[in-house]
Amino acid sequence: MKKTALYYSTIFLEHLVPEGHPENNNRIKFIIKKIQESNFKNLKFKKAKPANHDILKLGHTESYINWLTQLKPEKEIIKIDQDTFMSPKTLEAAKIGVGCLIDAIDSVLEKRYENAFCLIRPPGHHAEREKAMGFCFFSTIGIGVKYLKKIKKISKIAVVDFDVHHGNGTQNILWDDPECLFISIHQDKIFPFTGSKNETGIKNNILNIPVSSSSNSTEFRNFVDNIILPRLIKFEPEFLLISAGFDGHKDDQLSQTQWEESDFIYITKKLKSIANQFCKDRIVSCLEGGYHLEKLSTCCVSHLKTLME
Numbered sequence: 001m002k003k004t005a006l007y008y009s010t011i012f013l014e015h016l017v018p019e020g021h022p023e024n025n026n027r028i029k030f031i032i033k034k035i036q037e038s039n040f041k042n043l044k045f046k047k048a049k050p051a052n053h054d055i056l057k058l059g060h061t062e063s064y065i066n067w068l069t070q071l072k073p074e075k076e077i078i079k080i081d082q083d084t085f086m087s088p089k090t091l092e093a094a095k096i097g098v099g100c101l102i103d104a105i106d107s108v109l110e111k112r113y114e115n116a117f118c119l120i121r122p123p124g125h126h127a128e129r130e131k132a133m134g135f136c137f138f139s140t141i142g143i144g145v146k147y148l149k150k151i152k153k154i155s156k157i158a159v160v161d162f163d164v165h166h167g168n169g170t171q172n173i174l175w176d177d178p179e180c181l182f183i184s185i186h187q188d189k190i191f192p193f194t195g196s197k198n199e200t201g202i203k204n205n206i207l208n209i210p211v212s213s214s215s216n217s218t219e220f221r222n223f224v225d226n227i228i229l230p231r232l233i234k235f236e237p238e239f240l241l242i243s244a245g246f247d248g249h250k251d252d253q254l255s256q257t258q259w260e261e262s263d264f265i266y267i268t269k270k271l272k273s274i275a276n277q278f279c280k281d282r283i284v285s286c287l288e289g290g291y292h293l294e295k296l297s298t299c300c301v302s303h304l305k306t307l308m309e
């Protein structure tokens with residue numbers, strides 16, 4: 001087993017949503033319980049500071065960050081849009097989530113850990129440059145790419161997003177950045193209703209793979225082997241980021257796809273081999289969606305275990 005850093009903070013439990021909302025703190029509680037039961041020896045729990053204003057500005061406009069900052073709910077949960085809610089600790093949780101990814105990137109670049117997983121919420125891949133949406137406030141992964149590029153001077157960064165929903169926010173932030181490759185595999189015609197094949201970025205730097213509601217293991221693995229991997233090999237990334245959502249699982253209530261736990265292990269293994277070939281093994285993965293508490297926790301822990309192998 002290789003050494004993997006697991007970034008986590010109890011603040012993620014304090015981002016509160018209305019009763020019945022699928023993106024609630026039980027998600028993290030279930031995953032932590034499963035990790036503790038697994039008794040991993042090569043897993044190091046790490047904490048991080050909140051991302052500062054300059055880091056957030058890598059992915060968002062000043063006016064958007066200022067708007068979020070002045071909302072400041074004191075006791076109540078306020079509605080940002082149909083699905084997105086802010087409680088008193090939400091903004092701090094979201095900033096610490098971004099801070100976790102930044103610290104994870106540093107740890108991996110400095111070879112303190114081979115790779116890292118950020119067990120964070122609220123998720124990030126729907127947040128656009130100037131818009132909170134789909135449970136998300138900051139584009140964690142989008143900011144991570146810009147940090148690698150602008151601050152760490154790593155030029156070629158690839159992001160693979162296997163959450164069942166299109167990573168519209170990451171796409172929005174990376175659209176005009178031809179040195180970054182964003183790949184998203186997601187169910188077609190569900191939220192956020194973007195991610196068609198013809199959305200390809202400024203210079204063919206976006207690859208969207210919309211799948212039908214009946215997509216199963218065989219199809220998922222075919223897309224991994226015949227589309228995702230060849231594109232990554234052609235791109236030759238120096239650093240790999242993963243938006244790891246487990247809501248494509250066949251039992252998840254937010255999608256119809258029939259993906260299985262073994263498919264998430266499959267893609268993780270393949271991405272590790274790409275990282276080994278091109279990125280000096282450098283991978284940082286970040287939790288996005290996954291709403292069936294039991295399946296989310298087993299899939300997430302299998303993903304983590306695969307990162308450690």
Ligand SMILES: [Zn+2]
Binds near residue numbers: 164
């Ligand atoms: Zn999702």
